[in-house]
Amino acid sequence: MIPKEILFSLSLFPYLGFLWYLTRSGQVPRLALAGFYSTLLFVAVTIGAAIYAQVAYGQSLANVDVLHGGAEAFLTLSNILLVLGFRQAVQRRRSHADEQ
16 A cells, blocks of 8 residues: 555645646746645645644654644635636626627
8 A cells, every 4th residue: 555645745746737737838827826826825724734644743743733733824825816716717708798
């Protein structure tokens, strides 16, 4: 069985490919694209917080509420950017369709 840390690390490569494709396509709203990229920030913050929780408290991140909540705030920010970006794109498309 492959350790979860290895699987997590390997999962970054498909995600980076996904980001590369989205960026290159030019078809994703900028705000939504920022949301996808900020997911990488969430991953980095979570890794850092998990290491700190283990070193400073001898606990997993899930057991240190203030660190866990702070890390999850970055995921919330990413999700908000995604929703707002795609919402903006839908509104533009509807507005454009109404004009025709």
